[in-house]
Amino acid sequence: xxxxxTPLEFDGVGRVFTSAEGRIVALEDVSFVVRSGEFVSVxxxxxxxxxxxxxxxxxxxxxxxxxxxxxxxxxxxxxxxxSLGMVFQAPVLMPWRSVIRNVxxxxxxxxxxxxxxxxxxxxxxxIAGLTGFENHRVWQLSGGMQQRVxxxxxxxxxxxxxxxxxxxxxxxxxxxxxxxxxxxxxxEASRKSVLFVTHSISEAVFLSDRVVVMSARPGRLIDTVEVxxxxxxxxxxxxxxxxxxxxxxxxxxxxxxSDSEIANSIRELA
Amino acid sequence: xxxxxxxxxxxxLSRIERSRRLVRGRRYRxxxxxxxxxxxxxxxxxxxxxxxxRPYLLPTPPSVMRFLAAxxxxxxxxxxxxxxxxxxxxxxxxxxxGVVAVFMVAFAPIREALYPLVVAxxxxxxxxxxxxxxxxxxxxxxxxxxxxxxxxxFPLMVTTVQGLVNLDPALVELMGVLRASPxxxxxxxxxxxxxxxFMDGVKISFTLxxxxxxxxxxxxxxxxxxxLLQSGISNLQSPLSYAALLVLTVEGLVVYxxxxxxxxxxxxxxxxxxxxxxxxxxx
Numbered sequence: 001x002x003x004x005x006t007p008l009e010f011d012g013v014g015r016v017f018t019s020a021e022g023r024i025v026a027l028e029d030v031s032f033v034v035r036s037g038e039f040v041s042v043x044x045x046x047x048x049x050x051x052x053x054x055x056x057x058x059x060x061x062x063x064x065x066x067x068x069x070x071x072x073x074x075x076x077x078x079x080x081x082x083s084l085g086m087v088f089q090a091p092v093l094m095p096w097r098s099v100i101r102n103v104x105x106x107x108x109x110x111x112x113x114x115x116x117x118x119x120x121x122x123x124x125x126x127i128a129g130l131t132g133f134e135n136h137r138v139w140q141l142s143g144g145m146q147q148r149v150x151x152x153x154x155x156x157x158x159x160x161x162x163x164x165x166x167x168x169x170x171x172x173x174x175x176x177x178x179x180x181x182x183x184x185x186x187x188e189a190s191r192k193s194v195l196f197v198t199h200s201i202s203e204a205v206f207l208s209d210r211v212v213v214m215s216a217r218p219g220r221l222i223d224t225v226e227v228x229x230x231x232x233x234x235x236x237x238x239x240x241x242x243x244x245x246x247x248x249x250x251x252x253x254x255x256x257x258s259d260s261e262i263a264n265s266i267r268e269l270a
Numbered sequence: 271x272x273x274x275x276x277x278x279x280x281x282x283l284s285r286i287e288r289s290r291r292l293v294r295g296r297r298y299r300x301x302x303x304x305x306x307x308x309x310x311x312x313x314x315x316x317x318x319x320x321x322x323x324r325p326y327l328l329p330t331p332p333s334v335m336r337f338l339a340a341x342x343x344x345x346x347x348x349x350x351x352x353x354x355x356x357x358x359x360x361x362x363x364x365x366x367x368g369v370v371a372v373f374m375v376a377f378a379p380i381r382e383a384l385y386p387l388v389v390a391x392x393x394x395x396x397x398x399x400x401x402x403x404x405x406x407x408x409x410x411x412x413x414x415x416x417x418x419x420x421x422x423x424f425p426l427m428v429t430t431v432q433g434l435v436n437l438d439p440a441l442v443e444l445m446g447v448l449r450a451s452p453x454x455x456x457x458x459x460x461x462x463x464x465x466x467x468f469m470d471g472v473k474i475s476f477t478l479x480x481x482x483x484x485x486x487x488x489x490x491x492x493x494x495x496x497x498l499l500q501s502g503i504s505n506l507q508s509p510l511s512y513a514a515l516l517v518l519t520v521e522g523l524v525v526y527x528x529x530x531x532x533x534x535x536x537x538x539x540x541x542x543x544x545x546x547x548x549x550x551x552x553x
Binding site for chain 2: 095
């Protein structure tokens with residue numbers, strides 16, 4: 001496709017799951033785009049269909065209504081040629097492969113020759129600060145390191161789009177902060193288009209150009225917050241007053257509470 | 271330490287010191303305690319054998335050991351025969367269950383057509399087929415290996431199917447994002463995922479194949495430890511039977527331990543291998 005094609009577009013997307021218990025409407029009439037080089041986060045309460053959005057974008061499932069486009073083509077019909085990186089909540093590494101061989105996997109499936117794939121994997125691991133761990137077994141690494149290996153794997157084919165499904169949800173708070181800084185540095189340098197799903201409002205605001213707020217089931221788009229924080233995002237950015245103000249607006253959207261309601265619940269807590 | 275720090279009995283320090291000694295002692299317990307049980311077991315055997323006083327049915331441990339020493343060559347030669355039959359049966363199990371498992375997982379219609387039948391045949395007590403197999407295939411290695419195979423095949427096939435199917439769903443999704451074909455998913459994800467399951471299955475299958483081989487030798491016996499065991503009983507030569515049983519046990523243990531070792535080298539990522547390497551599996 002041409003470079004001008006929108007990396008990712010949701011157009012009136014709905015998704016219904018049918019199970020023995022009945023029909024579950026996971027998503028309803030969701031429309032938004034991720035423009036080239038943009039970092040978009042999706043926040044919302046549990047079960048609002050955030051992960052479903054990512055699976056639709058990855059072409060793992062098809063929408064019940066509406067359309068999903070990846071670089072101008074239907075997401076479900078994405079060919080092997082249009083690569084897309086995905087990072088899950090768990091690292092999802094192959095324990096039978098060494099660190100470097102996990103990163104090599106996408107290139108191997110694409111038929112790259114071994115030397116070229118190894119060189120590329122080494123570069124990625126170096127950026128991730130994992131030089132020296134190439135031949136380690138993945139279970140010898142800490143949770144944060146494993147997730148960095150998973151990010152290297154997602155970047156292996158230099159995809160235009162990266163999908164991330166609560167990638168730091170399983171990490172402790174300090175590691176999570178480090179990972180946020182690492183991801184900000186990485187995406188600012190590469191200008192990838194990122195769709196990032198998270199439970200953490202401050203994480204979403206810190207990393208994003210835009211935060212999409214969704215309602216509880218059925219997941220609907222209820223607010224879009226433009227994040228005006230300057231780039232690059234640094235450690236200091238986490239304590240910037242604007243970040244607090246933006247987080248508050250997102251929080252209001254997620255909880256569906258007005259200012260006075262929030263003030264009341266704070267008073268109740270006190 | 272003991273000479274330098276002197277403490278009142280019952281004082282806190284001496285209690286700490288005592289618990290330290292206990293922890294130190296614990297290191298040797300996995301080795302010492304089984305040896306103690308073994309010695310106790312042999313002593314009990316000796317006692318019971320003397321009280322029972324029918325050496326043609328229950329020999330004393332020394333008489334078995336004497337027999338073992340005197341006929342080591344015979345026992346060794348016959349144990350090689352038994353092992354040969356066991357390994358042919360095991361190899362057949364590995365080959366057949368590997369192929370059947372892969373095909374059943376790869377092609378749903380094959381699975382649906384075969385799996386219920388394979389499970390149903392497991393109701394048949396395979397040992398009961400032994401006389402029939404001997405009648406058809408004669409008294410040679412073929413019959414015995416076939417019996418070993420029949421007994422050993424099923425658990426290996428089941429564990430291999432499990433290993434091929436129990437792939438982390440997120441890994442399946444990852445392969446989907448990479449647009450991998452079903453064949454690629456099989457080669458790059460399902461087969462390596464099944465390897466630790468398969469190795470566990472091989473260990474179980476080996477012990478079963480050994481049982482099958484012995485049953486075969488009971489039936490079609492002119493050779494093997496199973497034959498020696500039985501002829502020892504029918505000739506009222508009990509030390510022969512017990513010596514054969516002892517060799518059989520040691521043989522089984524050694525091969526099982528070797529398979530365990532091969533498993534650790536081949537699949538260092540498997541949970542059991544990691545546990546024995548002293549590493550905790552990360553959640």
